[in-house]
Ligand code: SF4
């Protein structure tokens with residue numbers, strides 16, 4: 185945090201950076217950053233964008249990479265199909281994910297926002313570069329915005345907003361194909377627009393919302409809407425590693441003789457590239473999405489004035505105030521280990537999930553039956569969920585005690601995604617039924633290999649009745 189005698193501008197304390205004194209929006213015209221970190225971000229952002237647009241079309245084990253069919257309650261993630269029976273996995277994964285996000289933020293700050301959040305990726309690596317291509321650089325954009333409407337401005341506005349609308353439309357179609365699948369999407373296209381008027385309205389409404397967010401609302405999503413952004417105040421502390429200005433080295437700012445002035449030459453390059461319009465030299469602020477644009481900008485300036493880079497860098501407030509480098513103290517190591525453990529738990533939960541889930545329960549309200557002169561039987565209900573992408577053929581074997589399973593109806597098969605229900609009898613020799621309630625173990629076999637073991641009970645006559 186900047187020391188009190190060095191405050192040069194304190195309006196950042198009164199209102200968000202994009203609000204004027206009168207409460208009206210201040211439009212930001214940020215420069216595109218240039219530098220090592222921006223190049224890394226571009227690689228990550230473009231990889232994410234390519235993945236988002238291609239994932240519904242790419243297939244793995246006959247299914248799309250990601251398919252979130254809420255209507256039929258079927259979800260496919262990287263070739264694994266999930267059904268409502270896997271709901272517990274989803275709950276556990278969400279809890280683990282939330283804990284992960286909180287811990288990650290406590291240690292590494294809001295880096296998610298600046299590097300992988302869809303809002304930033306779409307805005308900074310798709311919509312903003314298009315704006316720079318059509319309207320010119322930051323100064324040219326500002327000039328264009330302030331000038332009277334003329335033919336050139338009209339043409340530029342039509343071109344830019346036309347492209348924005350097309351991208352929004354295409355993006356919404358992509359998101360919809362995550363829910364209904366690409367083949368259904370193509371079917372809908374064939375029947376448009378009269379036969380599918382309802383769907384057309386849905387697509388156009390969401391296209392409008394998407395276009396509004398990225399053409400006009402923009403950084404305000406991060407600064408005044410996003411709950412994750414608002415929570416930063418309670419998650420960050422002096423040990424959190426984040427984008428920070430080294431005020432010890434930089435102040436007092438201004439162009440001056442070495443030794444009298446600090447290293448900050450007050451060039452405002454860090455402010456010019458900031459997509460949320462803040463001055464990071466005022467310290468950590470709610471609007472900072474940790475995009476690292478100011479780090480790249482300041483490093484370029486430091487190189488020009490022949491001073492060491494890192495005046496703005498990843499550092500904790502404590503490290504800066506004590507003039508130290510980032511230290512991986514016990515807390516950071518402990519939290520990182522918890523993060524790693526959570527990742528392992530989430531991965532484990534998804535890998536141990538069986539492809540076939542079988543439940544066998546004794547039929548409610550039934551008792552044992554005589555089955556021939558020397559055997560007893562119990563009636564059971566079986567439910568089998570096939571979570572694979574092909575048909576499964578299951579065989580049940582009684583593991584303990586010695587006895588027999590007699591299936592009723594058709595052989596136990598289920599198509600992909602199908603839930604098969606059957607009744608079955610477990611038959612035991614009377615001499616093996618020494619108690620009124622005995623445990624049975626049933627093995628579930630597929631192609632001769634045991635894939636599951638189910639425990640249940642067998643009810644026999646009271647021992648005194650023997
Ligand atoms: S202050 Fe720096 S890291 Fe934060 S949003 Fe602005 S440019 Fe990005």
Ligand code: SF4
Nearest residue numbers: 448449451452454482
């Ligand atoms: S870019 Fe660096 S030198 Fe220029 S104002 Fe920002 S902190 Fe100071």
